[in-house]
Amino acid sequence: MSDTHAQTVAQVRDTMLPPAPPPRRETGAIHWLRENLFSGWLNIVLTILAIWLVWTVLSGFVPWAWRGIWGAGSLTECRQIRDQLYPAGTSVACWSVISERWQQLIFGFYPPGGYWRPPVALAVFLVAVLPILFTDLPRRLLWLTVAAPFLIFFLLWGGTIWGPLTMALGVVLGGVVWLTGRRTGSPLVTLVATILVPLLFWMFLAKPLAAELAQLAPWGLPRVASKDFGGFTLSVVIGLSAICLSLPLGVLLALGRRSDMFFISKIAIAYIELIRGVPLIVWLFTAQLLLNYFLPRGTNFDLMLRVIIMATLFAAAYIAEVVRGGLAALPKGQYEAADALGLDYWQAMRLIVLPQALKISIPGIVNTFIGLFKDTTLVAFIGMYDPIGLATAIRASTDWQGIYWEIYVFIALVFFIFCFAMSRYSIWLERRLERSHR
Known part of the structure; x- marks a missing residue:
């Protein structure tokens, strides 16, 4: 009887179970919290400390910023409005300094009638780099990329x-x-x-x-002198110019350092080590004070141009080292494959080696660009009115003497927007290249 039962009862299920949702602990917000914030005792402790720190900072900053006053003409007037609206001792932000001086912080001493020119120049730059940043766009737009530097120069300086x-x-x-x-x-x-x-x-x-x-x-x-540039216009012009010029120069320096030709290799090594061994502020003082001594008598070398050159040379040395790391990370077989295909040196670099090396170097290159853009604030030490220099000048005026946080919060926010945009593009490009590689 047991044999008959064994023959009639299936040992394997021959029907499908109805689909069931996964456990609630393994999906949605609960799963994300368990995986990212509470995955272990150390992660739990760090999460609690981070929440406490964020709460400590925001609990004071958010009410201070939210109660801010926008309609005053001076710090004294701002305090009078605060005393009328809030109890004594209430901390209130005086955002009126931004509403009163935002044009100065953005354009510096640029002629008011030409305030439209820097935004248009920035828009031209962004449109011009789109075919380079996003390869899906039509390649005929590269003609605008070639023409953009001359159009931007005309818009900013005039003549x-x-x-x-x-x-x-x-x-x-x-x-x-x-x-x-x-x-x-x-x-x-x-x-x-x-x-x-x-x-x-x-x-x-x-x-x-x-x-x-x-x-x-x-x-x-109408012509605009370089001394009239200031604020974020000055920082953006110096930063973007140095970023665009330093990348190709840094790639050439990286190739020169790895070159088999003795003199080219040693010159590239000497240049990179010299530039990286001296702070940028020293090179800026060199651009301001010493460079004219090496020029013919009577030569008028624009200070902004000198700063752009020095910032470009400085950033190129760091980019060269980042790209050299990418070149060193490539397997030797990639170089041997290029030789087997019969490619000459420049063809191998352009078609095989550099695309892979630059892909590896993207995080380091973008990190250098972000640091360079933030370092444009150092020009305040050589008498140029970047946002930090203008903030000092504004705080020294009788109307706004004694104000601190509001100006620097505004400057920090604008810098964060630029740097965060570069960072997010870097992450997007890495993911795109990873997908295309697969």
Whole structure:
């Protein structure tokens, strides 16, 4: 009878159970809290301490900021309004200093009639870098990327339109020399000619040609001197200029340091170690005080241009080390594969090695960019009115003497927006490249 029962009763279920939801502890907010905040005793202790710290800070800051006063014309008037609205001893933010001086903090001493020009220049820059940052966009937009530096210079500094156009003509001449030399001459001679022809044109022909054209058709915008730049306009111009210029220079320095050619390698090593061994503030003082001693007598070298050059050279040394780390992280087989394909040095670097090395180096490069953008506040020590320098000048005025936190909170918030945007783009790019790699 037992044999008959064994033959008639199935040992394996032949019907599916109805679907059931997962346990509530394994989904949703409860699962996230258990995994991220309360996964162990150490994590629980750190979570409780962090909550206590955040509460301690926000419990004082949020009411202070929320009760802020926006409609006063001075700190004294702000305190009078506070005494009328709140009990004695209540801490209240005086945001009126921002509503009264926000234009100065953003534009510095830029002419009020031209306040539209820096935002338009920033918008042109953002549109110009979109084809580089997002490769899905049409490649024909790269023409705007090429033209953007000259248009931005024209918008910010003004003058006749012929100055930027003659500078662009020098770039066109360099491009013609490069395309012609690639077909007929040696690569080294072509590279040297491509660099020398625009430089000679800019040194000897661009300025007289622009002056003659300005006599015929004086089209342009009111000229703005570099000393009138200030606030976030100054920080953004210096920061973005140094970021855009330091990346290609840093890549070249990294390749030079790893080069098999003795003199190129040693020069790159000496440059990188010298720049990295000296603080940026020292190089800024060098740009302000010492650089003119090495120039011909009577040369007027714009201070902002000197600062941009020094910031670019400084950041390039750090980027070179970051990229060198990415190059060193690549397996030797990648270089051998490029040799097996018959690629020359520059083809191998452009098509195989650098794309992978730069992908590895993205976090370090963006970290250097963020540090460089924040370091633009150091120009306050050489007499330039960045947001920190303007904050000091505002606090020294009779109307706002004694105010502190409100200005610095505003400055910190704006810097945070810029730096957070760069950080989030870096994270997005890393994830995108990881997906494309798979």
